[in-house]
Amino acid sequence: MKRILIIGGGAMGSAFSVPCIDNNHKVFITEPYSQRFIKSLSSKNKFHSGLKLNLSKKLIFKKYSKELLLEKYDLIVVALSLTGIDFIAKELKKSKVKSPILVLTKGLKYEKQNKNIMTISQTLLKSNPKLNVSVLKGPCLAKELSRRCQTSVIIANKNIQIAKLLGKMISTKYYLIEYSKDVVGVEICSAIKNIYSMIIGSGLSLNKSSSLFQKSLLEMKHITKSLKGKKDTVLSLAGIGDLYVSAAGGRNSKMGNYLGQGFTFQRAKKTFMANDTVEGEQLVREIGPFILKKFNSRKIPLMFKMIRAILKNKKFFI
Ligand SMILES: NC(=O)c1ccc[n+]([C@@H]2O[C@H](COP(=O)([O-])OP(=O)(O)OC[C@H]3O[C@@H](n4cnc5c(N)ncnc54)[C@H](O)[C@@H]3O)[C@@H](O)[C@H]2O)c1
Known part of the structure; x- marks a missing residue:
């Protein structure tokens, strides 16, 4: 029996407790x-308002404190949304945390100091280079995982043995784990698919969306390679796998659909999705200005159009 601490009691952090408990681990969750x-x-x-189900009585809730992170765990899981990453990076700064860390959060950060894009694992390591960080990404709807639907995800660590060790700890018959050494590529793909699922969602017909899907993959390859990931990672669960689930349904493609109908972003958000977080929008605001400045619009025209549509509140036409 291992000791696992999950930081983040939202939909994903709570759903992740299900395979951990099914593996008979002692699982703590903090919010x-x-x-x-x-x-x-x-x-x-333990009725979870996001997942709409009762979580296991075995799940132990702990009040959050910095000291909680210092207790001995076999794994610490970060399941906060992107906006929580600066917070946890600060908490881990100069901390003596020894437990391996597994990041579920998807997204990228713009680092003002170096005027560059950083992945989440790079952000955590910058704040504390001694951390042992792996990432887990892929097509996983929290509600489905919490109901034990078959789910395949990918764990990345430059040291594949560490990734495999973590995979062994959490995999079940329904939670299948693949592995990659391309940490940067996995993190980039799992973030930018949120923007491309908006683009695909704007298609309004299956025919048009399918062609946007194919063009999105080509652009994802270009961006991933330019940001020092491996372009083949786009074909992994973190890329095409996650793009499929996000484009098929979810808040990003729903927003894309409104944009495709001719609404501006602000109008669509205010009218139809006022209380929804659109992760693709958050990412555009974080990295969009950098992409417009550093990339060639002819190589990634769809991305340029979506960034301009959101940042300048222009209509999105393709
Ligand atoms: N790796 C995977 O398999 C996988 C699957 C689904 C979702 N995700 C990712 O997991 C993350 C969380 O998704 P979710 O569905 O649980 O979202 P959610 O909205 O249900 O939960 C968000 C979590 O982040 C915390 N949070 C929000 N703002 C914060 C802030 N400013 N400071 C500190 N904490 C803050 C919330 O309290 C909550 O714990 C997202 O990045 C999502 O993309 C990963």
Whole structure:
């Protein structure tokens, strides 16, 4: 029995507790930010308002504190949204945390100091180079994982043995794990697919969306290679796998659909999705200005159009 701490009691962090508990590990979960999730996780029946199910009574809720991170675990899982990454990077700075860390969060950061894009694992390592960080990405809807639907994901670490060790700890009959050494490529693909699923969602017909899907893959290869990932990683679960699930449904493709109908981003957000987080939009705001400046618009025309549509609130026409 291993000890696992999950940081982030949102949909994904809570769903991730299911395979961990099915593997008979002692699983702790903590929530540093949201009162709504604290209420769900500390309630008697552990009904999770995001997942709409009762989590296992074996899941142990712990109040968040910096000291909690210093206890001995076999694994610490980061399942915060992208906006929580600066917070946890700060908490881990100069910390003596020895446990391996597995990052589920998807996204990229723009680093003002070096005027460059950084992945989440790079952001955590910059704050504390001694951390042992792996990443887990891929097509995984939290609601489906929490109901034990078959799910395949990929763990990346330059040291593949560490990745395999973690995979062995968490895999089950329904949670299947693949491995990669291309940490950067896996992180880039799993982030930019949120923008490309908006682009595919704008197609409005299957015929047009399919052609946008194919062109999105070519652009993803270009971006991944330019940012020092391996272009073949686009064909992995973190790339095409995750792009499929996001384009087939979800908030990014829904927003894309409104953009395809001719609404501007602001209008669509205010009218139809006021309370929804659109991760693709957040990523555009984080890395869009950098992409417009550093990339060639002829190589990635769809990405340029989507960035301009969101940043300048222009109509999105392809
Ligand atoms: N790797 C995977 O298999 C996988 C699958 C699905 C989702 N995800 C990713 O997991 C992340 C969380 O997704 P979710 O569906 O659980 O979202 P959610 O909205 O249900 O939960 C978000 C979590 O982030 C925390 N948070 C939000 N803002 C914060 C802040 N400013 N400071 C600190 N914490 C903050 C919330 O309290 C909560 O714990 C996203 O990045 C998502 O893309 C990963």
